[in-house]
Amino acid sequence: MEKKTTKLCLYLPTELIIQILLRLTVKSLIRFKSVCKTWFTLISDPNFANSHFQFPATHTRKILSLSSTTPPQIQSIDFEENLVSNFSAPLNLFKFNISNFPLQIKGSCRGFLFLCNSWKFYLWNPSTGFYKQIPLSNSCYSRYLYGFGYDGSRDDYVVVLMGYNTNVVYHTSRFEFFSLRDNKWKQIKGSHLSYKNALPNANRDIGGTILNSAIHWLAFRCDFMVDGIVAFDLMERKLLEMCLPDEIDIVPNDCGLWVSGEFLSLWAMRRHHIVDIWVMKEYKVSSSWIKTHVFPINATPYFSPIYSTKNGDIVGIDDGIGLMKYNGKGQLLGQCSFCDDPSESQVVIYTESVLSLPGDIEQV
Incomplete structure (x- = not known):
């Protein structure tokens, strides 16, 4: 007599499936979208993507290196895990096949890169492969300061431009921004001020540093003949000014803004390859600048x-062709190369996400 076999159907409530998926990495979510239609729908839902982004442990901050090849190629380096010795592990490689011209990275926010050339602007998520082209501004200047960030109060992504001309002694800058939610460019009110890039030897238009829902640039104010920091508040949609540390009267050639932990920071290299690092302990309070590091960089001229890692190590660019990691005392911990020519590559800090934008197009 044959025994009857009973198939046991396992059932998990949708709410439990969502809670499990929320705790997976971005790489796993991209792969699991092909498991079934239900999982594809869940993972593709914008609400799920936003909730997943609120779990910091599920997505990794990496350094992306963009080549100027056609089509552009981007290498991904996980410096928290791999940059502990001479880097030899294979790099993840992304390809952006839409543009026929070299691109530059002008910003990174919530998993998206702001890419541009003289003819087109793109917002692209390398993890998902989706991108969105945004219209160019009508302004026409010889140089620009760029910015890209997120306004959480409006659930809006914002591209910011500050245009100025370098062939005049005194000029008026033009600040404008593109709102994805409004799908149009707007000029920032009261922005008829005279700013330009404070870095005297900058050979390319630079992107801003984002912190506390604001984008920051080192800028020279021509009417007052003074260097400082100008910031665009993404929620208030207005400009702010901050002073540099008292020790810096004039911005040196090798100098820049970055984010150290949760603080706006400034680095400057002086003679004999010594790097000074200041941190603004209380945001927007100029008197709160303190010098946190003074250490020699003997292994490289630049x-x-x-970025600063979770344990306080400092990762930086080595002469434009590689990355180096130092501890707080200036001891070299690791290094890796990502290109042979510093003019052929750019780097940016990138946080993985499965977020999407309205009107996204899948990369082919």
């Missing part, structure tokens, strides 16, 4: 800090 070092530009871009």
Whole structure:
């Protein structure tokens, strides 16, 4: 007599499935979208993507290196885990096949890169492969300061431009921003001030540093003949000014803004390859600048800090062709190379996400 077999159907409530998926990495979520239609729908839902982004442990902050090849290629480096010795592990490689011209990275926010050339602007999520082209501004200047950030009060992504001309002694800058929610460019009210890039030897238009829902640039105010920091508040949609540390009267050639932990920071390299690092302990309070690091960089003639790890180590760009990691005392902990020519590559800090934008197009 044959025994009857009973198939046991396992059932998990949708709410429990969502809670499990929320705790997976971005790489796993991208792969699991092909498991079934239900999971594809769940993972593709904008509300799920926003909730997933609120779990910091599920997505990794990485350094992306963009080549100027056609089509552009982007290498991904997980410096928290891998940059502990001479880097030899294979790099993740993303390809952006839409543009026929070299691109530059002008910003990174919530998993999206702001890419541009003279003819087109793109917002692109390398993890998902989706991108959105945004219209160019009508302004026409010889140089720009760029910015890209997120306004959480409006659930809005914002691209910011400050245009100025370099062939005049005194000029008026033009600040404007593009709101994805409004789908149009607007000029910032009261922005008829005379700003330009404070870095005297900058050979390209630079992107701003984002912190506390504001984008920051080192800027020279021509009417007052003074260097400082100008910031655009993404929620208030207005400009702010901050002073540099008292020790810095004039911005040196090798100098820049970055985010150290939760603080706005400034680095400057002086003679004999010594790097000084200041941290603004109380945001927007100029008197709160303190010098936190003074250490020699003996292994390279140039070092530009871009990120501080969870244990306080400092990762920076080595002469534009590689990355180096130092501890707080200036001891070299690790290094890796990502290109042979500093003019052929750019780097940016990138946080993985499965977020999407209205009107996204899947990369082909």
